[in-house]
């Protein structure tokens with residue numbers, strides 16, 4: 001089939017290649033002319049034959065909104081838009097309604113696979129009517145991993161991005177677990193080769209996984225991760241997962257903690273720990289570390305912290 005693809009970055013560029021390898025025609029548009037097949041969104045739409053299917057693979061939020069708005073003006077009744085970015089699932093219904101008013105269909109699709117997707121395939125979670133999904137099914141089949149699984153029609157519009165959001169929440173917590181275990185192994189005197197412990201876990205263990213394989217790969221290139229700063233960004237999915245948990249009154253302690261751990265990673269110093277130090281000092285006379293002594297271990301070193309207070 002013929003597909004228009006908007007956004008040819010790390011994900012979209014490789015997806016274009018994989019869909020082409022599947023025998024389909026892909027016309028790609030990107031603001032970067034070096035990677036684009038056409039010079040504008042209008043040119044992209046004009047070069048497709050009706051009924052058109054256009055896959056949007058741009059950052060969630062304003063970029064996706066403006067692309068869908070523009071496509072709404074350019075496409076015709078019977079055409080279909082697929083949002084394959086990491087959009088917030090609550091945006092999907094709005095996009096579907098706006099396009100439906102113009103006779104244009106909408107499918108939301110969560111895509112997982114990262115930069116490895118070109119060779120390994122992309123896991124797909126999509127939402128929309130059966131009729132709309134059928135229009136893009138050949139592209140889903142080209143993108144998905146080989147084998148029985150890796151692709152699901154999760155439900156109505158929004159279900160694809162909701163499923164991807166939960167997937168990413170799980171991803172946050174799994175990564176946090178590996179990170180915590182790694183730090184503990186590095187801190188302990190008894191373990192002499194942490195990287196080899198991680199490597200050994202790749203076979204036979206309960207926790208073997210692709211994330212573990214990637215952790216070993218990272219340690220192989222930088223055994224103690226010395227080149228990295230302990231700073232982790234987030235692009236929204238973890239926050240939305242926690243918000244959805246609150247809406248549904250579902251307890252998510254691990255995922256929430258892993259999101260908050262990223263927030264902590266962005267602080268040079270911890271304002272809340274200043275307050276805790278101040279309060280311990282107030283009620284128990286416990287030692288504090290002066291702001292200009294940050295990083296030094298004093299009387300309030302880890303060992304001292306576990307000493308039972310004498311009062312208060």
Ligand SMILES: O=C(CO)[C@H](O)[C@H](O)COP(=O)(O)O
Pocket residue numbers: 086111112113114168171233234235236237238
């Ligand atoms: O969807 C993904 C992986 O599955 C993306 O890599 C996403 O950016 C990960 O989320 P975050 O940036 O918040 O860590």
